[in-house]
Amino acid sequence: MAAVAWCACGSAQSLKTGDKVPDFTLPDQNGQPFALHDYIGKKYLVIYFYPKDESPVCTKEACSFRDNYDAFTKKGAMVIGINGGSVSSHHAFQQNHQLPFILLSDSANKVLKLFGVKGSFGLTGRETFVVDLGGKIVYTFSSMLKGTKHEEEALAHIPGNP
Template identity: 50%
Template sequence: MKLIKIMLLTLAIFGFGSAAKSQVKNGEKIPDFELKDQNGNNFKLSSALAKGPAVIYFYPKDDTPGCTKEACSFRDSFAQFTDKGVQVIGISSDNVASHKKFAEKYHLPFTLLSDEKNEVRKLFGVPKTMMMPGRVTYVLDKNGTVVHQFNSMTQATQHVEEAIAAIKKI
């Protein structure tokens, strides 16, 4: 009984994992942003979108079970994105060195961005689940407008399935 009370109190304080009030919605345009990639290079969203649509996925932490499963699923399906001219971009609060190690270890062929101050996560309004950073995927058209989003902490590989289905409609 005591454990249930603690859990309920925690949920009341930190929320039930529902979407943040300011979470970006379908049809909204994403403001431009700039972050460092896993190689220490500057990545600017507007420059990337000049090349075509993008899938941006936010994940909690490099080299953890769910995040590794998600990243490897994007890796294994990478050709389905590039064949449509779509860029895949992963974002977490891990630093550049962590992203580099993660990308090399799992042979990730796409961009990982370091958002150490969680500024871009806040820009998108990515919700937290309890105290953990959320796992949300956004599909953007070449104009930077959200055409699809998927939010699930537990269905890591479904983020890829959802993104592939969405890009087929662009």
């Protein structure tokens, strides 16, 4: 199991509604590069940062996104999970819980810092960003302990029928 990366992200300002989402490329759970710019304009994006694969709250959060994944796809949205875990940890997490969405490895916490996600309780932060077709952030939600609320809040802020 991968270690949790501590994030002292206080130096970066947290992104907020109306900000343009920063572009980045990270390896996915299969080690393949995922470039955000390839998806801007094609789908709404739900980008969620979470502290650790297989931890109780993170697992509930991921499974909540999994259980409602069809509602996201029907609205034309793509779900992307990001944390500092390794590619192999993400692959095992995805397989173990049959997660149908992409998990990205941000081992140096560079993207977490770009988004200004704050850490707490000695863990990296738990924050969700909804990005529209124009690449603008239309909603953010942050809660360390209410993991399943992230999916609910994100889905409610994507236009269209579920």
